[in-house]
Amino acid sequence: MPYNKALKLFTVSYWGAFPRSGLRPFTYRWLLALLLASLTLPALAEDYLAMPVRVAEAVRVTLAPQQWLAATVVSRHEAEIAAEANGRLLSVAEIGTRVASGEVLAHIDDTFAKLKVDELTAAVAREEATLQFLRSEMRRLTRLARQNNTAQTQLDDVASRQLVAVNELSIAHTRLAEAKEQLRRHQLRAPFTAVVVERRKRGGEWVSTGDTLLRLVDTSALEVQASAPLSARRFVRPGDHLSVSSDDGSVSGRVRALVPAADARSHRLDLRVTLVGDDLIVGQPLRVAIPRARAREVLAVPRDALLLRGQGAAVFRINDDNQAERVAVTLGIASGDMIAVSGDLQPGDRVVIRGGERLRPGMAVQILADNDGE
Numbered sequence: 001m002p003y004n005k006a007l008k009l010f011t012v013s014y015w016g017a018f019p020r021s022g023l024r025p026f027t028y029r030w031l032l033a034l035l036l037a038s039l040t041l042p043a044l045a046e047d048y049l050a051m052p053v054r055v056a057e058a059v060r061v062t063l064a065p066q067q068w069l070a071a072t073v074v075s076r077h078e079a080e081i082a083a084e085a086n087g088r089l090l091s092v093a094e095i096g097t098r099v100a101s102g103e104v105l106a107h108i109d110d111t112f113a114k115l116k117v118d119e120l121t122a123a124v125a126r127e128e129a130t131l132q133f134l135r136s137e138m139r140r141l142t143r144l145a146r147q148n149n150t151a152q153t154q155l156d157d158v159a160s161r162q163l164v165a166v167n168e169l170s171i172a173h174t175r176l177a178e179a180k181e182q183l184r185r186h187q188l189r190a191p192f193t194a195v196v197v198e199r200r201k202r203g204g205e206w207v208s209t210g211d212t213l214l215r216l217v218d219t220s221a222l223e224v225q226a227s228a229p230l231s232a233r234r235f236v237r238p239g240d241h242l243s244v245s246s247d248d249g250s251v252s253g254r255v256r257a258l259v260p261a262a263d264a265r266s267h268r269l270d271l272r273v274t275l276v277g278d279d280l281i282v283g284q285p286l287r288v289a290i291p292r293a294r295a296r297e298v299l300a301v302p303r304d305a306l307l308l309r310g311q312g313a314a315v316f317r318i319n320d321d322n323q324a325e326r327v328a329v330t331l332g333i334a335s336g337d338m339i340a341v342s343g344d345l346q347p348g349d350r351v352v353i354r355g356g357e358r359l360r361p362g363m364a365v366q367i368l369a370d371n372d373g374e
Helices: 002-015 017-021 023-049 111-146 152-182 232-233
Strands: 051-057 059-063 066-075 079-080 087-092 104-108 187-189 193-200 214-218 222-229 241-246 249-258 268-273 287-293 294-301 306-308 312-318 324-334 340-343 349-353 366-367
Touching: 017 066, 051 312, 059 079, 059 324, 059 340, 066 241, 066 268, 066 324, 079 294, 087 214, 104 214, 111 152, 222 232, 222 287, 232 268, 294 324
Parallel strands: 051 366
Antiparallel strands: 051 349, 059 294, 066 222, 066 287, 079 214, 087 104, 104 187, 193 214, 222 268, 241 249, 241 287, 249 268, 294 340, 306 312, 312 324, 312 349, 324 340
């Protein structure tokens, strides 16, 4: 309602009523002021209050067109632990158990293995005693031979028996070492620090050599695995940084390897990307962006600056008077959060990345700092 019309209506309708109602002139003046404020403040707010926005600068950067690949988090150290001896399984680690390198995972009954070690230990002692006797006999016969008190044939016989005893002792030591190794293999130890993620056998079951008992996964040495097209070998090198996307956002990963051997059926390459973070789990689905062409220098703005309408794309640029200017742009290649644009923009121009939905050309804005609330 126009201001003059509202004031006239108020005056005509209520001027005669206030004296009859007993209102004092002071109260009347305050009511009139409140009415005027209710009519004028919305117009003032619309015309003069600045719109709060966040801005970023248009910059010249080097970008390359990308394609996204499906990827999965895998562990660099994963192993299935198999039994190395026959016997009854006495104990086996539970699923979810974190074990250090060298820690016992499973114990197979080693009664017979211990008895074998005891037997061969005694055999070694026997051969050592035999060899010791023959060496003593050899020294005695050698002294007698110098005095011509013994036959050379007898001396040669003892020397031959001594040589056989040396070989027998060597064989006994070898058999004892083999028995001790068999005894050691009744205890399965972790080859690296890992977590038990699967258990195939339980305590009390009979196991044979080669039976899989456990599966271990090192959850501290994770990386991303993706299947890349053959063309990737022209644009991806070990050490390059690629964008990796998950439900929690995007991070940068470093290419550890692009295996130069394609799968015979899919004709794709194995891509491995190293990530740093404790929030990843084996089997987690991700996406990896790899370049599809050579990188080139372009003028780019954040994706959040774009206004996509039926008539095309545009951004709001903030001029030196902190007023919004709508600038039509043509979109180019994109990489991560940045996208190339061409139009009436220059490097260093401030473009709106938050609050642009409510802006109109020519509106005044208030630029918020990063730590200011919207």
